[in-house]
Amino acid sequence: MTMERLAAGDILPDNNRAVLIGRVWSKREGGPCPVLVHEGQVHDLSGLAPTVSELLERPDLVGVLSRFDSYPVLGSLDAFLSGDAGELLAPVDLQAVKAAGVTFADSMLERVIEEQARGDATRAEEIRKKLAPVIGDNLRGVVAGSEKAAEVKKLLQELGLWSQYLEVGIGPDAEIFTKAQPMSSVGCGAKVGIHPISEWNNPEPEVVLAVRSDGVIVGAALGNDVNLRDVEGRSALLLGKAKDNNASCAIGPFIRLFDDGFTLSDLENAKVSLKVEGQDGFTMTGESLMSAISRKPSQLVGQLLNPNHQYPDGAVLFLGTMFAPVKDRRGAGQGFTHEIGDRVEIATPALGRLVNWVDRSDACPPWTFGSQALMRNLANRGLL
Template sequence: MLLYRTDKGAVTIQDGQAYATEGEWDDLVNDDVLADRLASVVENSVPNPALLNAIHSPLPPLVSQEIWAAGVTYFRSRTARMEESEVAGGGDFYDRVYAAKRPELFLKATPHRTVGTGQAMHLRKDSKWIVPEPELTLAVSSKGKIIGYTIGNDLSCRDLEGENPLYLPQAKTFDRCASVGPALLITRDPLPKETTISLTIRREGAKVFEESTTLANLKRSPEELVEFLFRDNSHPKGCLLMTGTGIVPPDDFSLRPGDMVEIHIEGIGRLVNTME
């Protein structure tokens, strides 16, 4: 099932049918048995075809939730981080964290710094090397249970992070630095390792980059990342957790205003944003 946040309220989609879903968003995403709750909605409600229009322009699937992120969870990310920070002498840190017991975790964005599909993301003005990072994103309840999955774009300034690892907060967190959506995939089961994540970038209508990976390349399990995130760190409204990227554009590529970034994850949909 897919759960959308819309201007008409929460909407559950099952088998192409739309169902009005009662409850405030913060309450829904902190229900540890949300899959059962939505299954009951589908079983005991009449579909509302009018709500299908609402999901074409969904709101970001968060209200009070922070977005956190994990880094260097794919070998491709490890290699890219080592290359960009080699001159500054920080490359060894990324090699070590890839193999370390403790993962890299950081606060990515708050709700007011986050956009949804169809909205514009912001290219930081003091960076000259900015790339999208397509990431499976976990929806986690206040009790630390993964209740669903969505798509995330962790917009990143590679030149700032490469200059000095201590610049990570500035490289990662700024206005409209994160995009999530279009919906939450609500399921009781973990996603298959064969699940594909793909990234396409278009410039003036022409495709300038395209690549895919699968969850089989994710070094750490979602459950492991959540367990570390919740150590002595409470999330009373739940949170979203980006799980890292396995796709990195070439070193000579940087996003420009007007570029369109599309991220697709099987079973969830497409997250599409323009850059400005």
């Protein structure tokens, strides 16, 4: 598999004033470090907080980080991307990794298609032609939990087209599930994993919110919620098997903190693009408009974290994807599926570019550095 060497200019946001929090494995320090990326340099924030989870709890974080020259430089971003200084990790550690599903009209339709097809990709196009004119037209512009949503539900029930996916898509209760375990996400430049049993799968380009333990949304990153369509299509009860596998969750390249120049409102109007390039010459592109989401991000966070459910180490929340790829790859009517070696790029100007390469989950580097290993490492380095 060919994995190109990335450079800082390939992944950084367009705005050079962005306040970027990341996480690296530093060869010099002998372990993971929360970092500030500023003007192409990687500043060590371990003295401020040993974990990203603790770092993001600081209410004065943006102001504290404005004194960037107070924090030692571990090396250039290019040196970490080349492997000389270490490697780029997912910009999260102890936070819960959660995801909201079925939050865009187009992806709602595709989930219903998977359900109807029972995981058989060859039936998807036939079912899509049947359902799209009815379900798709009724879903667009519907606000979840609204009176209009209740009217659509009644209509589709009468037509015999109601689905458990539509219930969470436009009903009062969002689908919030655990995407991955804390410490298991991979970062920009790493391999992402597809379970070897899957023959129908896809990337899911998403915006990921960084949420403090008190429910305050402090920033955002990009994410790839790698999905096995055939597995989940067989049964919704296989969601865990379809979603949580080795290297199946990518987050990065960095968390951009909200400040005067970048707000949640800016994020709600972002356009997220996807590009897949295969070693077989296959290319696919698409985009997701955050403005098409059926629930506001703040509403999704309210369903994630509330008096009924707390996250003392904070959480990150994938907001769902509008883009469900249908471009034929292995043959007419079979739609899209990944092949080993695919290069996946998820991008938006405000957050940069998250780049990964596809491999089988059992061929990706195994996850071995968990919470216990982190605590031992930090203790040995005198950071606890």
